[in-house]
Amino acid sequence: MTASEEDIQLLFRFLNEIGIVAQLSGAAFEKVMPGGMTLSQFVVLNHLTRLGGNRTPLQIARAVQVTKGAMTNTIGHLERAGFIAVVPDAVDGRSKRIDITEPGRRARAAAIKAVEPELRAVAGAVSTREIAEALPTLERVRAFLDRRRNG
Amino acid sequence: MTASEEDIQLLFRFLNEIGIVAQLSGAAFEKVMPGGMTLSQFVVLNHLTRLGGNRTPLQIARAVQVTKGAMTNTIGHLERAGFIAVVPDAVDGRSKRIDITEPGRRARAAAIKAVEPELRAVAGAVSTREIAEALPTLERVRAFLDRRRNG
DNA sequence: TGCATATGGTTTAATATCAAACTATGTGGT
DNA sequence: ACCACATAGTTTGATATTAAACCATATGCA
Numbered sequence: 001m002t003a004s005e006e007d008i009q010l011l012f013r014f015l016n017e018i019g020i021v022a023q024l025s026g027a028a029f030e031k032v033m034p035g036g037m038t039l040s041q042f043v044v045l046n047h048l049t050r051l052g053g054n055r056t057p058l059q060i061a062r063a064v065q066v067t068k069g070a071m072t073n074t075i076g077h078l079e080r081a082g083f084i085a086v087v088p089d090a091v092d093g094r095s096k097r098i099d100i101t102e103p104g105r106r107a108r109a110a111a112i113k114a115v116e117p118e119l120r121a122v123a124g125a126v127s128t129r130e131i132a133e134a135l136p137t138l139e140r141v142r143a144f145l146d147r148r149r150n151g
Numbered sequence: 152m153t154a155s156e157e158d159i160q161l162l163f164r165f166l167n168e169i170g171i172v173a174q175l176s177g178a179a180f181e182k183v184m185p186g187g188m189t190l191s192q193f194v195v196l197n198h199l200t201r202l203g204g205n206r207t208p209l210q211i212a213r214a215v216q217v218t219k220g221a222m223t224n225t226i227g228h229l230e231r232a233g234f235i236a237v238v239p240d241a242v243d244g245r246s247k248r249i250d251i252t253e254p255g256r257r258a259r260a261a262a263i264k265a266v267e268p269e270l271r272a273v274a275g276a277v278s279t280r281e282i283a284e285a286l287p288t289l290e291r292v293r294a295f296l297d298r299r300r301n302g
Numbered sequence: 303t304g305c306a307t308a309t310g311g312t313t314t315a316a317t318a319t320c321a322a323a324c325t326a327t328g329t330g331g332t
Numbered sequence: 333a334c335c336a337c338a339t340a341g342t343t344t345g346a347t348a349t350t351a352a353a354c355c356a357t358a359t360g361c362a
Contacts, residue, residue, distance in 0.1 A: 017286065018289060135161070
């Protein structure tokens, strides 16, 4: 079945709305972050915590959808802050291995604590049931765009 | 009813997913744009087309959620490209009035034509019915964040 | 072994964005 | 009329990001 004109309009509005929500929530996030932690920095710490450490910068960059150059920058900040440990890869001389440190874990926990009130506020305004229903759709869209980007 | 821990987790994932979709779709958008038109530029042209011209830069900035500084920049590009007309406001000496031009309309149409295949591809991968269902939720979240940002 | 090519990471140049300072104009109250 | 304050837009300085060039190391193949 081919998409009608209204379908296109709909999708357009959908993506437009997503763009704005992303912008607003990202800004709100950084506003409450302690110690000037950045969203990108947090995302890396979170990734390392949830999926485990011992990852290369490139792996992380791909996972969080930024270029390697951007990851070099973020990694630098996190390392200078003492939130991650960076060691050369034992077997591949080109590569590095990243692990979160104890201070890093604490910083992540503090960050989560800081956003929690914001998230609660959202949860108070929008039923979590509909959020739960919308999430799979978002995931499908993301998966599609992801696939399309790579090939 | 107060939000449970899982609700918070859910919302977090939700917003995270939104951030990634926004990034991927924005990048995909600019990739197919003709003449190096930028997403922000398109958004302004689109806004002027849909809601009518004779608007001030500040109105547009607020509508599309960027700072006035960013709007100064975007307006400059669009004007240099001949896509908008900028005239001083007749009654308020501080202000300007923006209108889209014929070339601007054509550029917008061309832009839409260029993204259409992309949107069709998305529509092929994700049912438009679920998109339609998710949209109101997004709008509610956006409205909330918007309200919260301002006051 | 050695060379072509691929891959991990850094650097560079350009750009968009933001917050905050600044300029100029309008507005309201005394 | 004046002065304090608000508002529209621009400018400035900092920063994150990207794409592309660049370096160093690995890998595959002759």
